[in-house]
Amino acid sequence: MSTLRDLAEEHTALRPADIDHLHRIAGDWQLLSDLSFADLLLWVPVDGDGTFLCVAQVRPTTAPTAYLDDQVGRIVGGAEVAHLEVAYRQGRIWREGDPVWYGDVPARHEAIPVRLRTGDGEAGEVIAVVGRDTNLSTARTPSQLELNYLTTADDLAQMIADGTFPPPRHPGETTSAPRVGDGLVRLDANGKVTYASPNAQSAYRRLGYASHLVGEDLAKLHRRLASDPLEGTDAGNAVLAALRGEAPPRREIDARGATMLTRALPLMPAGVPIGALVLVRDITEVRRRDRALITKDATIREIHHRVKNNLQTVAALLRLQARRVSMPEARVALEESVRRVASIALVHETLSMSSDEAVEFDGIVDRVASAATEVAATEVTVGMRRRGSFGVLPAEIATSLVMILNELLLNAVEHGFPPADEEPPAPPPVDTPRPEAAVSAPRPEVVVSAHRARKQLHVTVTDNGRGLPEQFDAERGGNLGLQIVRALVTGELRGTIELRNCADGGTEAAIVVPLARGTTDRLTGRAGPL
Ligand SMILES: Nc1ncnc2c1ncn2[C@@H]1O[C@H](COP(=O)(O)OP(=O)(O)O)[C@@H](O)[C@H]1O
Numbered sequence: 001m002s003t004l005r006d007l008a009e010e011h012t013a014l015r016p017a018d019i020d021h022l023h024r025i026a027g028d029w030q031l032l033s034d035l036s037f038a039d040l041l042l043w044v045p046v047d048g049d050g051t052f053l054c055v056a057q058v059r060p061t062t063a064p065t066a067y068l069d070d071q072v073g074r075i076v077g078g079a080e081v082a083h084l085e086v087a088y089r090q091g092r093i094w095r096e097g098d099p100v101w102y103g104d105v106p107a108r109h110e111a112i113p114v115r116l117r118t119g120d121g122e123a124g125e126v127i128a129v130v131g132r133d134t135n136l137s138t139a140r141t142p143s144q145l146e147l148n149y150l151t152t153a154d155d156l157a158q159m160i161a162d163g164t165f166p167p168p169r170h171p172g173e174t175t176s177a178p179r180v181g182d183g184l185v186r187l188d189a190n191g192k193v194t195y196a197s198p199n200a201q202s203a204y205r206r207l208g209y210a211s212h213l214v215g216e217d218l219a220k221l222h223r224r225l226a227s228d229p230l231e232g233t234d235a236g237n238a239v240l241a242a243l244r245g246e247a248p249p250r251r252e253i254d255a256r257g258a259t260m261l262t263r264a265l266p267l268m269p270a271g272v273p274i275g276a277l278v279l280v281r282d283i284t285e286v287r288r289r290d291r292a293l294i295t296k297d298a299t300i301r302e303i304h305h306r307v308k309n310n311l312q313t314v315a316a317l318l319r320l321q322a323r324r325v326s327m328p329e330a331r332v333a334l335e336e337s338v339r340r341v342a343s344i345a346l347v348h349e350t351l352s353m354s355s356d357e358a359v360e361f362d363g364i365v366d367r368v369a370s371a372a373t374e375v376a377a378t379e380v381t382v383g384m385r386r387r388g389s390f391g392v393l394p395a396e397i398a399t400s401l402v403m404i405l406n407e408l409l410l411n412a413v414e415h416g417f418p419p420a421d422e423e424p425p426a427p428p429p430v431d432t433p434r435p436e437a438a439v440s441a442p443r444p445e446v447v448v449s450a451h452r453a454r455k456q457l458h459v460t461v462t463d464n465g466r467g468l469p470e471q472f473d474a475e476r477g478g479n480l481g482l483q484i485v486r487a488l489v490t491g492e493l494r495g496t497i498e499l500r501n502c503a504d505g506g507t508e509a510a511i512v513v514p515l516a517r518g519t520t521d522r523l524t525g526r527a528g529p530l
């Protein structure tokens with residue numbers, strides 16, 4: 001289905017600022033739909049000849065819809081949209097006219113021009129029309145609630161025509177806004193409650209307010225109710241701001257173990273502040289769940305922290321052991337184990353600082369790489385570079401990948417640039433200076449590069465060292481290090497690895513790992529000699 005923006009860009013000459021305003025309307029108009037007991041359709045003119053395109057639609061949650069079919073994308077001209085044309089051309093709300101029939105559903109049509117105010121606050125031009133269409137087949141008996149809703153709806157409709165509704169958004173408001181059905185309070189210009197819906201009344205009761213809201217000064221009531229005086233002041237000031245015609249951010253009030261979210265909206269049809277609308281929602285349960293999740297989050301982080309500590313302890317024990325053994329081979333083996341364990345600890349350290357089970361991997365790679373340079377022979381300095389980015393990786397991929405990179409980087413440093421006495425052919429005598437050779441000899445360097453393409457992570461570790469030994473079996477050859485690498489790549493990560501000599505000397509290991517979900521199933525992924 002096309003989005004509002006796609007449709008508007010394809011069929012109209014609306015400017016980006018106009019389209020943004022239409023988005024704001026569609027983001028906030030459930031309120032108007034619910035208060036009106038009506039469907040709202042957002043229409044934009046197409047050719048200037050009285051043809052309109054429907055770019056968005058919302059159904060009321062308080063009443064039956066007038067449209068069973070989706071209207072978005074419809075282009076209509078002629079009599080059916082003549083009322084939209086009036087609202088658009090004359091810039092006024094159109095509400096005269098007889099019921100219209102859709103199949104066997106009678107509906108009342110109204111049209112509200114949408115104005116975008118200019119930067120300096122002047123009423124701007126009409127950019128679109130909101131059709132407000134009420135299904136009349138199940139007309140409600142006019143109750144207190146209905147009359148109050150409809151009056152408020154008319155105020156908001158006028159504000160859409162004035163360009164003062166919807167109010168600007170406040171950044172970072174994540175909890176979904178209270179809806180009409182959650183609880184609605186209407187205030188007069190003095191801030192006194194003139195109407196409170198039954199749900200609003202109940203929400204305030206949970207905060208400890210037992211009497212009737214009508215006649216109460218709501219700002220004062222908020223200050224009185226909140227257990228935290230600062231919070232009470234904020235919630236009270238929000239009401240006062242709305243009465244002045246401003247659009248304050250949402251506020252929460254905690255009292256007696258209950259939490260209520262409030263959203264205060266100014267009511268100022270035709271620019272005259274006549275009061276405010278306060279939507280309230282009891283979010284006690286939501287907050288309780290949030291708190292539980294935060295605790296769970298903290299627990300998981302704490303566990304990662306402990307795993308990291310334990311791994312570092314294991315590494316330290318192995319290191320101690322390595323210093324005590326005299327057999328060189330045993331010592332090397334223990335030192336390698338130290339590095340393997342330490343590399344896994346890096347992932348858990350990163351996880352212990354993040355809020356989800358995924359890690360920003362570049363930082364980990366850089367640390368493993370710099371640790372790898374330390375095993376270089378004393379007379380060689382190996383440069384390490386990373387090209388591209390690994391991005392954020394799920395924990396299970398990260399743990400395998402860090403071990404793989406650890407092995408490959410160590411091999412590149414260790415075997416690509418062996419100490420001089422191992423290097424065939426024998427190095428030239430030190431006392432024979434050969435400056436031109438020294439200048440042209442490439443600096444020892446290892447490059448780790450990563451990029452993502454088609455849900456795959458492509459990683460290469462390239463060195464400009466002496467290359468793989470002759471007759472090396474790139475498919476199967478190697479010792480424990482390469483065995484670990486192959487087992488993790490093909491088993492845990494379900495990926496592929498290729499080892500090859502580079503054209504201009506040196507070795508390259510190329511790994512491709514699928515990133516799609518389900519490819520790293522821990523249970524089925526275990527394979528190979530590990
Ligand atoms: N980047 C490289 N450059 C040259 N030779 C390499 C490279 N990587 C691996 N090799 C060769 O592959 C062999 C096996 O490596 P590995 O399985 O990690 O065991 P180890 O590092 O303990 O020798 C190495 O001994 C080396 O000969």
Ligand SMILES: [Mg+2]
Nearest residue numbers: 410411481482
């Ligand atoms: Mg190795």
